Amino acid sequence: MRTSDFYFELPLNLLAKYPSQERDESKLMVIHRNNKQIEHKLFKDLYQYFEEGDTLIINNTKVFPAxxxxxxxxxxxxxxxxxxxxxxxxxxxxxxxxxxxxxxxxxxxxxxxxxxxxxxxxxxxxxxxxxxxxxxxxxxxxxxxxxxxxKTPLPKYINRKPEKYDEERYQTVYAKKEGSIAAPTAGLHFSKHLLKKLEIKGINLVEITLHLGLGSFFPVEVEDISKHKMDSEKCFIDEYSCKIINHTIQEKKRICAVGTSSMRAIESCVSSSKNLNPFYGWTNKFIFPPYNFSIANSMITNFHIPKSTLLMMTVAFAGFDLIMKAYQIAIQKKYRFYSYGDAMLIL
Missing domain, CATH: 2.40.10.240 (QueA-like)
Incomplete structure (x- = not known):
């Protein structure tokens, strides 16, 4: 595919400059890959789509005041x-x-x-x-x-001085390991209350770490996307996390990558038997269509800007036609895009 295939008209007023009033009350578009159905929910409804024994993979990186x-x-x-x-x-x-x-x-x-x-x-x-x-x-x-x-390194498009609340809101509630210069934005929607509801339901919350640099956000400047080079980012996945994820694979339960950073991390550490290996190092994995995913069978992500590597990964996971249709619906229904924007759950 070509970079120009991933272009669409995005109204500038849909670029979210401020977070939602409450983390888990941002909009959530739910996309079912099997029957192409699209639902419109709030993020706090997320727990309804997961059952006991399912696993959510979260990136516990913490944003550095860079x-x-x-x-x-x-x-x-x-x-x-x-x-x-x-x-x-x-x-x-x-x-x-x-x-x-x-x-x-x-x-x-x-x-x-x-x-x-x-x-x-x-x-x-x-x-x-x-x-x-x-x-x-x-x-x-x-x-x-x-x-x-x-200062908090808000994305340039926000085009305002960081407010005091940005120190907290441009950080996930489960952030632990400092090292990112950008937030893993799909995780920004989780509140402590929602995490507790997931835990009570028996859903595994497995932590991995991928420290985000600016590479994921750099524009793709070549028309042939296979020639685009990603910057390397530091990644850590321990044995305990692998054990839970691999058990979930064996039990044929749902595994959800929370964000493109979590997906990139786990896809960088796949064994020949399609299990997850412990990893400590750097990854420059670039996922674009066509691509066969090995670990996660569902994904949470934000709405991305045209021609971005993040949109390319989302298309690789859910299919070009379905995602581009979903994005047009998102624009019509005024979903908010980018870092402080709304979310999408792909099942």
């Missing part, structure tokens, strides 16, 4: 620095994006205040730089300082 604002030495020009990943804790070097990039060159020094400074030591891409941070203190104290100065 957006810093500093000033260039001498000129005092304001520079935004987006911390992508730490490269070397000893050297305190980070892979970053800078804005405006034209003002940031190798050798430039940035002052973030409160004793934290940085020096640009290399270029990586048009906006990418390697930044060496300088701070009088231990590595632990440095990270603490970054968290204090850093």
């Amino acid at each position: 957006r810093l604002f500093g000033n260039k030495e001498k000129t005092e020009a304001k520079i935004e620095v987006f911390l992508l990943r730490e490269l070397d804790p000893k050297d305190r070097t980070w892979d970053v994006l800078v804005d405006p990039a034209r003002k940031v060159r190798v050798g430039n020094k940035l002052n973030f205040g409160y004793g934290l400074t940085g020096e640009v030591i290399d270029n990586t891409t048009s906006r990418g730089r390697i930044l060496q941070l300088h701070f009088e203190g231990s590595h632990k104290e440095l990270i603490k300082k970054i968290k204090k100065l850093g």
Whole structure:
């Protein structure tokens, strides 16, 4: 398939700039692959579609306050620095994006205040730089300082300053392991109350970790989607989680990947016998149609923007015609799209 096949007209007013008032009261579109039926529910109705012994796979990554604002030495020009990943804790070097990039060159020094400074030591891409941070203190104290100065890294399309509530709402209620620079957005709809209802019903909630970078959100710039390269993201799946998931496979029960990040993680660790293996490492798995999924037989995801890798994975799971029809219905019924938007359950 071609990238242009995944284009559709998306009204800008459907891009969600704010979360729903309550997490689990966002809209939920339910798609049945077997009979092509589409239902319209609220997310809090999710538990009705699962039974005792079913398994939901959730990504417990936690969003890092990755957006810093500093000033260039001498000129005092304001520079935004987006911390992508730490490269070397000893050297305190980070892979970053800078804005405006034209003002940031190798050798430039940035002052973030409160004793934290940085020096640009290399270029990586048009906006990418390697930044060496300088701070009088231990590595632990440095990270603490970054968290204090850093802001919630809301997606650019939201186009507003982060509010206090974003610190909580741009984070799942089950977030544990810090390392993402973007939220696993399908999980944002779960409330503690809904999780409890699922638990009481005997549904397994299995945690895996995939730290999201910006790779999933970068536009596909080639027409032949098979030539698109995903950035690598760190992934952790332990033996206990594999045991529960593999038992659910054996029992022929429902396994639901909560979000494209969970799906990408589990599809990166499949054994030759179609079971899940423990994994600790990096994955650059890119799932696009046609694709045979090995672990999950259902999926929760948000509504994605045109020509995105996230839409391509959703199409691979449910079929092109069904998903594109569902998206047109979503637009007609004013479902909200993207990170703070509404959700879809594919069965």
